[in-house]
Amino acid sequence: MRSDPGFYDYWPYHQRPQLKWPNGARVAFWVAPNIEFYELNPPSNPHRKAWPQPSPAVPGYSIRDYGNRVGHMRQMKLLDKYGIRGSISLSTALCDHHPEIIDLCRERNWEFFSHGIYNTRYTYGMSAEQERSMIRDSIETIYRHTGQKCAGYLAPALSHSEDTLDLFAEVGTELFGDEAGFYTCDLFHDDQPTPINLRSGKRFVSIPYSLEMNDTIAYVVNKVEPRRYGQMLKENFDRLYAEGAESGTVMCIPTHNYQVTCPHRLRAFEEALEYITGHSDVWVTTGREIAQYYLDHFYDTAREDMASKGIVQRAEVANP
Template structure:
């Protein structure tokens, strides 16, 4: 069909193969802090303007810089208290700009996946060769600074091209966060035939959408997180579910916002059958234990 990008098969939520998480968990919960750097005067992109105001936008730049200077530490303390490791959605230029933040995350065993080089440089308009070079640069930078292999991808500002998933799989990554279609991992079709999956990320739980788009107050954000968890936790008793909480330190780390978030993740941590996972761990477990069953089920549904 011309209206379907063909990235994944339709497999109805009920009747799928059962997912089992480690140690009998009903739900895999992962927190994805976006550790980002926004350039003051970024190069122009032919398809998107990075700032809503004329460049140089001192207001927007400094607001986002608050996250790296202040908000990150509040968010870090809240996650430490609740026992959550992060899966860092990393603008890899942060390794040069703020290596002290990278070290704090690495010392805690957090995962690093790529969110591009800068969050003000998009994949729109790139050739496949240019995009591949960004993927390789991200992998090299993360390996240099953390010793980790790059396994996951969230495109800067969610900018994709028709060939993006194919390139990610060809470069040896395991998962993408750029699809918002499900509450369980999904096999993704790529030309190489490599095993590549979508790990559920979330716009609904994303503090950018909650605060900047929907204009909800911090207490309501805490309620949203708890309600999302409660529903997915119940459903996970039948087949394991995934909940992602994407964060931006310049938003969630504001003084008037941090405690409702901290309360919500303490609430989640207080339940027994919760796997406090990373994106990599979810992808690896699904690939090793459930990918084949899901792919076969999708083929049968076709």
């Protein structure tokens, strides 16, 4: 029984080589809209129920349908206003159910990364081959509908397995070479990108995707009021911006189009976006661009720094 996940090493935040973003930016800022599809009557999974109520789960289904019908249009217009290209955590079944949403995002050059096929079908209980098949299907679907070679992954409903990162990196490389399958959002351990240990040895990175700033966690789990959520976003940014003067940081706002874009919540979100993008030394970007820049400019330095401090890769521990 290992004592930690084994995907990354303990590498103290305050002793790392300086990280510099393009044009001297202090913070790399990205917004990750989760654009999902929830089935009304999904296949049952003994490890987790999709809905708290008996089938058909009309209330849960319909509010999420509201997100794709109404909320997405609001959020897209708002991100356009502040020059933000979304990095979509995509339930890839949406490509078939709502191709018009895909087209609108593709026209805006938004990034698409995989969030599985349906957000009501979990990794829990899958064999490695079943998970590999699901990951492959999602990557191929994104490419077929958008032309993008999927670079990132967030497990459906955060149902991560011990094999997820290895499988995603391997499938992406099999399909498209090193242009795909090189970052994860499934680890929540840092405020900067960090190298990740894989059995393949592929250059792979985790980029910060904040559960604390996630609108569903804020509104549903922590019962935060909209005004307070907006203030939390600003305070989170202020801290990362201050620390970014010494070494670049990353701020992510993960959203859901049936949460943050409800009419009574939208103003607080907009005020936070206006505040953050009002700073000139913020790199407003996408998940893929953050990961690629880090891989190109800092990954090797990070590994060298770890080695100089006696921090060794533990791929053999992560994959016994």
